[in-house]
Amino acid sequence: MLLRYLVSNFLRQQGQTVVRDLVTKQLAEHNTAEVAPEDIPKPDVVVVFALGIESAGFKERLQSATPVKMEGKTVTVGKLGPHVIGIVESGVGRKAAGAAVRDVIDIIQPKWIVSAGFAGGLISELKRGHVVMANGVRDIEGSEVAIPLNLTSEQIEATQGLASGKLLTVDRIIRTVEEKRQLGEEHGVVAVEMETLAIAQVCQEKDTKMLSVRIISDTVDQPLPKDLEKLMGQKTTSGMIGAAAATIFNRPGSIKDMWNLNSMANKASDKLAGFLEGVVPQLDFAVREND
Template identity: 35%
Template sequence: MNAPEADKAHADIGLVCALPMEIQPFLDRCEHVKKYTGGSYVFRGGFLDRIKVAAVQTGVGFARARAATQALIDAHSPPWVLSVGFSGALKPGMKIGDIVVATSVCDLHGQELKNDVHFPEDPEHGLHVGRILNTDEIVRKAEDKLKLGESHQALAVDLESLAVAQICQAEKKGFMAIRAISDDCSADLPAEVVSILSETGAVRAGAALGAVLKRPESIKEMWKLRGDASHAATRLASFLDGVVVQLYDARH
């Protein structure tokens, strides 16, 4: 099997994520994975069995996600683009590692794009199907998450999926948002999570050290957050494996 041409190859499936750890467990399942940069974005391409996949790491936020999704489509012209990664639960009872498949993505300003997705819901086994809400910043407080879930009738919140959906609509690409719950409604996220995460998705070492010096107990909270994120990424990889195969087989 030949490895893909890094910056020219057509891909069967495109993946858009904000952070490298969101997609790494999935890429670990792939072969011939190559990493390269295009503009200010990091791309990775490889094969899941016979299926060519291309992933772009956007960094955090709406504008970066829009630009990176456009760059992914321009470089690889995938018929399907998936917005994947972490999300915060907006409903009580959802657990770390639960999967959310979006039937629509909306924001706080009244924009919404519906997605004609027919997926069997199975909340008891951690699979939820419904609306995903995009916000402009991380929603830290459990109380705020519950209020947003109620007011927008949404299951989960992230920062990028609507941006990806908008570009896919404009480019007439198939779109799905598939998110793994990395923080639930049982507790607030530590305040330091906002300061240590840079726009590109890299962890600011200086900010992390400063946070620990100011509030030593934050190191325990951040360590738990990392463990929760790792579990969510592993669950996401397993679910994506099946979705990518289904989307590919439906076209061939």
Template identity: 30%
Template structure:
């Protein structure tokens, strides 16, 4: 949460779009694409501020998980940011999704046992004039599931797909969406696939915390290095595709949407 804490005392009033990323890799890819398009760009205390074609965008790393995402979303909502976007990489639940495919959410859902109702997304990312492909990769419109813990195995991914029909899974979008609906702020979620439905994540991701623990784990399981390297390459590819899509959408496809009654 350190990235977000540095931004806590900054003011975002008057911004059209606030983008929340869970990790720095996603944020850095977005910043790289943003610099090339923006007429004004500023990086301050770990936050990116940009303007192009009269659209003002702020991007923040909120940290991984429900509570961190919720706190950051509340702060943006209190600052009167007009649309909040949950963006980043996600795991595929739908077997047809491949690495770097984009999922624009029609709804975000929570795990069935929570009893929370699905949240309908709104704002410009779901307007029908958006193109259906990005550099020859399809853009899918469907549901994104938010879980409080990582979904690491193909068996768990298959089970969640069968029970929820969601196309992708993350750990932040529903928390952000709830805040937006409570505060009457427009909300969108868009994710790029970093791991497929048939791909198991390395156990180190869910089992290890401290660096020394991770190193011991890797030394006992040399194949883990290869798995982590593959996952990092996939995540970077997904983050780059997502960044290109977001910047193009914000500064090319963006249109004013009337305030809801």
């Protein structure tokens, strides 16, 4: 049942793109009220993304989505069928993600944390738009947390566009094909991102269930633009727009890169949202208890 539902929801999203209104989002942020912790609706599941560009597609799936302030951090709370869902944008990197998840667990105490967002492929089998459900996550130094998926390898292989394997959490963007291949081979991992290990470690410490769902935004054979790290380092939307403008001014040829990145990100966000819409209501079936 789980895999049928995942497949039907995931494949339905292939090739779909939603045009997003930045002004509407900014107005919603300005209208967000400060809410006392005891007054925050208690989500069953909190999905943690690093950036708004990653979370945008899933936010659009929630019914009656309402942004509230939780000790200075915005949490979007809405309904997905009968389930109350929270969405948090932690910021990029382990430190930001770990701190955000610790606050979420301490204040909201959800049953589940889902680490979601984009990832770079490190093996040739993963194509852009494929979804990775991680069965574990590690870093270069060897710290590791297992995520015991309740799905067999046969089920995963039978689901088009779905893969499982170990993630590598790093502290900087991995741009070049050479480094991608090297990391995949050295560490036995399938994809790279910047937050999941910290999230998994906090969940382990706090005895909170977690799942990782990442969509491949760039394959092992696709180098990333050299300006991307500067853009990702910005803390606000206005900062990112300013950095993009400066990049275009200094390197006019980067306009094509920016356009491609924006188009890719919107498509990836929509596809990831479709997958999450299928799996979030069935989290209790997706991950088994630790042995």
